[in-house]
Amino acid sequence: MPDIQLEVNGRNYDIKDIAADTPLLWVIRDHVGLVGTKYGCGGGYCGACTVHLDGNPVRSCSVLATSAVGKKVTTIEGVAVDDNVLHPLQEAWIEHDVPQCGYCQAGQIMSAAALLSKNTNPTDSDIDAAMSGNLCRCATYIRIRRAIRTAAAKISGNTMGTGGSV
Amino acid sequence: MNQTTAQDIINEMENISAGVLDLRVVDRRTFLKLTGITGTGLVLGYTIRDAASPVYAAADNQFTANEFVRVATDGKIYLYSKNPEVGQGIKTAVPMVIAEELDADWADVIVEQAPINEELYGRQSAGGSRSLTTAWDQVRKAGASARAMLISAAAKEWGVPASECRTEASSVFHDASNRRAGYASLAMKAAEEPVPDLDSLPLKKRSEYKLLGKRITGVDNRKIVTGQPLFGIDAVVPGMRYASYLKCPAAGGSVRSANLDEIKALPGVEDAFVIEGNNEPTELMPGIAIIANSTWAAISAKDKLKVDWDETHATRASWSDAQKNAKDAASKGQGEMLHDIGNVDEKFAEAEKSFEAYYEYPFLSHAPLEPQNTTAWVHDGKAEIWSPTQRPAQGAASVAGILGIDEKDVEVHQLRVGGGFGRRLMNDYMCEAAAISERAGVPVKLQWTREDDMAHDFYRVGGFHALKGAIDKEGKLSAWQDHFITFMGPNKKPVSGGDMRASEFPVDFFPNTRVTQTMLPLRVPTGPWRSPRSCGIAFAVQSFISELALEAGRDHVEFLLEMLGEPRWLEEGNIDAMNTGRAARVIKLAAEKAGWGKSMEKGRGLGLAFHFSHAGHFAEVADISVDDNKKLTINKITVAGDVGPIINLSGAENQCQGAVIDALSTTLGLQVSIENGRIQETNFHQYPILRMDKAPDVAVHFIESDARPTGLGEPALPPAAPAICNAIYAASGIRVRELPLTRHGFSV
Numbered sequence: 001m002p003d004i005q006l007e008v009n010g011r012n013y014d015i016k017d018i019a020a021d022t023p024l025l026w027v028i029r030d031h032v033g034l035v036g037t038k039y040g041c042g043g044g045y046c047g048a049c050t051v052h053l054d055g056n057p058v059r060s061c062s063v064l065a066t067s068a069v070g071k072k073v074t075t076i077e078g079v080a081v082d083d084n085v086l087h088p089l090q091e092a093w094i095e096h097d098v099p100q101c102g103y104c105q106a107g108q109i110m111s112a113a114a115l116l117s118k119n120t121n122p123t124d125s126d127i128d129a130a131m132s133g134n135l136c137r138c139a140t141y142i143r144i145r146r147a148i149r150t151a152a153a154k155i156s157g158n159t160m161g162t163g164g165s166v
Numbered sequence: 167m168n169q170t171t172a173q174d175i176i177n178e179m180e181n182i183s184a185g186v187l188d189l190r191v192v193d194r195r196t197f198l199k200l201t202g203i204t205g206t207g208l209v210l211g212y213t214i215r216d217a218a219s220p221v222y223a224a225a226d227n228q229f230t231a232n233e234f235v236r237v238a239t240d241g242k243i244y245l246y247s248k249n250p251e252v253g254q255g256i257k258t259a260v261p262m263v264i265a266e267e268l269d270a271d272w273a274d275v276i277v278e279q280a281p282i283n284e285e286l287y288g289r290q291s292a293g294g295s296r297s298l299t300t301a302w303d304q305v306r307k308a309g310a311s312a313r314a315m316l317i318s319a320a321a322k323e324w325g326v327p328a329s330e331c332r333t334e335a336s337s338v339f340h341d342a343s344n345r346r347a348g349y350a351s352l353a354m355k356a357a358e359e360p361v362p363d364l365d366s367l368p369l370k371k372r373s374e375y376k377l378l379g380k381r382i383t384g385v386d387n388r389k390i391v392t393g394q395p396l397f398g399i400d401a402v403v404p405g406m407r408y409a410s411y412l413k414c415p416a417a418g419g420s421v422r423s424a425n426l427d428e429i430k431a432l433p434g435v436e437d438a439f440v441i442e443g444n445n446e447p448t449e450l451m452p453g454i455a456i457i458a459n460s461t462w463a464a465i466s467a468k469d470k471l472k473v474d475w476d477e478t479h480a481t482r483a484s485w486s487d488a489q490k491n492a493k494d495a496a497s498k499g500q501g502e503m504l505h506d507i508g509n510v511d512e513k514f515a516e517a518e519k520s521f522e523a524y525y526e527y528p529f530l531s532h533a534p535l536e537p538q539n540t541t542a543w544v545h546d547g548k549a550e551i552w553s554p555t556q557r558p559a560q561g562a563a564s565v566a567g568i569l570g571i572d573e574k575d576v577e578v579h580q581l582r583v584g585g586g587f588g589r590r591l592m593n594d595y596m597c598e599a600a601a602i603s604e605r606a607g608v609p610v611k612l613q614w615t616r617e618d619d620m621a622h623d624f625y626r627v628g629g630f631h632a633l634k635g636a637i638d639k640e641g642k643l644s645a646w647q648d649h650f651i652t653f654m655g656p657n658k659k660p661v662s663g664g665d666m667r668a669s670e671f672p673v674d675f676f677p678n679t680r681v682t683q684t685m686l687p688l689r690v691p692t693g694p695w696r697s698p699r700s701c702g703i704a705f706a707v708q709s710f711i712s713e714l715a716l717e718a719g720r721d722h723v724e725f726l727l728e729m730l731g732e733p734r735w736l737e738e739g740n741i742d743a744m745n746t747g748r749a750a751r752v753i754k755l756a757a758e759k760a761g762w763g764k765s766m767e768k769g770r771g772l773g774l775a776f777h778f779s780h781a782g783h784f785a786e787v788a789d790i791s792v793d794d795n796k797k798l799t800i801n802k803i804t805v806a807g808d809v810g811p812i813i814n815l816s817g818a819e820n821q822c823q824g825a826v827i828d829a830l831s832t833t834l835g836l837q838v839s840i841e842n843g844r845i846q847e848t849n850f851h852q853y854p855i856l857r858m859d860k861a862p863d864v865a866v867h868f869i870e871s872d873a874r875p876t877g878l879g880e881p882a883l884p885p886a887a888p889a890i891c892n893a894i895y896a897a898s899g900i901r902v903r904e905l906p907l908t909r910h911g912f913s914v
């Protein structure tokens with residue numbers, strides 16, 4: 001039962017006495033106490049648990065917490081600039097009213113954020129490739145795509161071709 | 167058990183990060199305060215004073231008009247949403263209706279989830295697409311009465327007749343004297359005004375709406391996209407332990423013995439015990455509970471359980487057997503008569519052409535993305551519950567029954583639900599959490615795994631239809647027969663979700679129709695699944711109607727319109743019944759928007775279907791290309807719907823797109839197989855819900871009318887499967903009569 005130290009959203013957390021096989025997901029939710037990262041399948045199939053490890057999207061249900069030691073973990077709570085300034089993807093999600101139940105959306109935004117951090121002008125197939133690990137049981141895919149385009153345009157300073165409102 | 171001490175609980179409380187909302191403290195106060203104003207049904211004009219609650223902070227500065235509306239002197243307007251939010255958008259739509267009648271500026275509105283109190287609020291469940299339509303008059307009057315009280319206060323203040331005042335954007339205006347007062351400034355005076363007579367309150371006409379029909383983003387969206395605690399799974403109660411629960415993989419099995427001592431010795435595990443349950447699948451089935459100090463410890467210990475199940479009374483159901491038995495039943499005869507009018511046999515004998523086909527659809531799982539969970543604290547003869555549920559009040563009743571306590575001593579707090587689709591009309595997981603907390607003596611959060619959810623659903627029941635149609639010399643349908651083969655529940659009636667109305671479409675439209683039914687035995691829990699009954703029946707019936715149109719050499723649209731006949735209500739006086747005029751209009755609109763009748767390249771085709779359910783009229787056209795390897799390209803799906811006036815255009819469109827893609831996902835590749843009573847699919851790799859790269863364009867068109875608005879969570883789903891299969895036929899000449907499509911070599 002090791003003790004570990006994790007850096008989550010720029011803050012250090014001392015986590016005591018966890019089982020060595022504990023997935024990062026449950027440490028984030030139960031021990032760190034950030035519940036925006038969701039559990040959907042536990043098997044790497046749904047993407048609800050997506051977080052960034054050193055900027056790369058991972059399924060936190062399928063990554064051991066111990067393997068995140070020494071890396072920067074970013075969760076949905078850590079992507080906004082601050083309380084008042086959201087990430088362009090978060091803004092676009094609100095503008096396009098993407099969520100239905102909303103349960104998958106943190107994971108969707110984390111996958112999209114990783115994509116846009118490397119490619120601010122993604123093609124449809126870039127979007128498909130980055131997003132097809134994320135299930136949305138409510139099937140909000142049409143709006144997710146539109147919101148990613150809107151955010152990409154905003155980030156790259158190009159406000160054309162955002163695919164309309166909402 | 168390593169007993170949790172008071173010190174442990176204090177430690178836990180200190181460990182809870184500030185980022186996690188302490189739901190208990192907030193909601194208990196809300197609950198107590200609001201139940202404090204109940205007792206005799208609707209209580210109006212009561213001002214709540216509780217400075218300690220964030221919701222009612224500085225309550226001296228608020229005007230509580232009624233159980234839905236609270237106007238604060240700081241300009242904020244609190245509206246209460248009474249139904250569970252499961253993704254259908256009700257938490258935004260119903261407050262929009264209140265705000266419309268109140269003439270509140272939407273920017274001033276803060277929506278709060280109402281406590282569960284059906285005496286005060288009436289129906290507080292989410293199912294059958296009924297939330298909006300049943301609340302429609304109630305919440306319009308709530309908004310209008312608060313508005314009337316604000317107007318009276320202003321009129322008194324200004325010494326002018328109330329009838330000379332008007333309202334707009336959270337303000338009262340007296341134009342003649344050029345005066346304006348914001349609701350905030352009138353709040354405390356309005357609180358002194360008498361509550362107007364609800365029945366004589368004027369309500370707005372559709373042409374007067376300013377907010378309704380607009381696109382409004384969901385009220386929880388900011389919290390959702392920033393990952394704030396909101397859902398059932400996010401509940402944190404000080405001192406809570408984590409629990410998992412293992413039941414027999416074949417429903418009805420019980421525990422003979424298990425390696426409990428080994429489990430209790432695992433790190434993090436605090437206790438493990440058997441729960442006998444009451445053998446009610448919707449409440450508490452037998453199983454083994456594990457209590458641990460983290461979710462992971464609880465669910466990973468569950469995988470190490472070795473249980474000797476007593477399966478004497480467990481189901482041994484098999485889907486492949488059911489398929490065989492259904493075919494047999496179809497070939498042997500027609501089963502029990504549900505409906506028989508005219509002279510069906512004669513019409514078949516004299517038909518120009520008769521045609522028959524056998525349709526089949528499988529069991530399905532609901533698979534909402536948030537696995538079942540509930541946090542429960544049972545102590546001192548009381549239970550407090552935090553749960554993602556579609557039926558909170560019914561859950562409270564079940565929990566009370568399980569614990570043998572009074573229903574009034576069970577408080578259920580409704581948290582946002584990560585997908586419902588009908589699954590969470592059942593509160594089995596809530597009952598389990600309560601039983602586990604009672605036994606453990608501490609607050610527990612029960613967490614199901616995805617595997618638990620796939621194995622213990624109330625499945626959409628599969629079904630079979632042996633259909634037969636007669637076509638006369640003029641190419642008209644002259645007789646119709648449907649032998650429906652379904653499954654029998656314990657009460658000798660069809661299982662939940664497996665019944666069919668004797669008047670199912672299109673029997674009302676022909677003088678010679680017969681519907682018969684055979685029930686096969688089944689002991690697998692089933693239940694309502696998004697648009698129950700219709701989600702299966704529409705596939706069979708509306709595909710077959712297209713087949714008959716083709717057999718008759720007729721255009722499908724023309725054939726359907728002819729069938730519907732003159733515009734009329736099918737049940738006079740029932741505004742939730744089908745109206746043939748509304749049906750015809752959506753069929754024509756879908757056809758027109760999709761370019762029905764245009765010529766298409768080889769391998770591409772259009773397929774149309776209509777279905778009426780949940781008071782919604784929907785027609786859909788699929789535009790699909792099929793290649794030589796049966797690979798499908800869904801070019802577009804066009805939806806035309808009539809559910810009365812649209813409340814929130816954004817939410818309405820989202821519901822329709824979601825329902826259609828849900829239907830495509832299901833039609834294409836989803837199936838729950840059952841062998842020896844066990845569900846074969848365990849997780850999403852075997853239950854491949856459609857992903858973004860395969861999601862097609864879905865164009866949604868509404869016909870708005872002055873009819874009372876009805877719900878949108880369900881009725882857009884049923885026409886999609888037959889439209890897709892009709893399009894596949896048009897494109898490839900291959901008729902699919904069994905779902906899912908992947909069973910027949912199709913892919914996307």
Ligand code: FES
Nearest residue numbers: 040041042047061
């Ligand atoms: S919970 Fe991690 S991929 Fe589904």
Ligand code: FES
Nearest residue numbers: 102104136137138
């Ligand atoms: S919004 Fe419900 S799962 Fe995506």
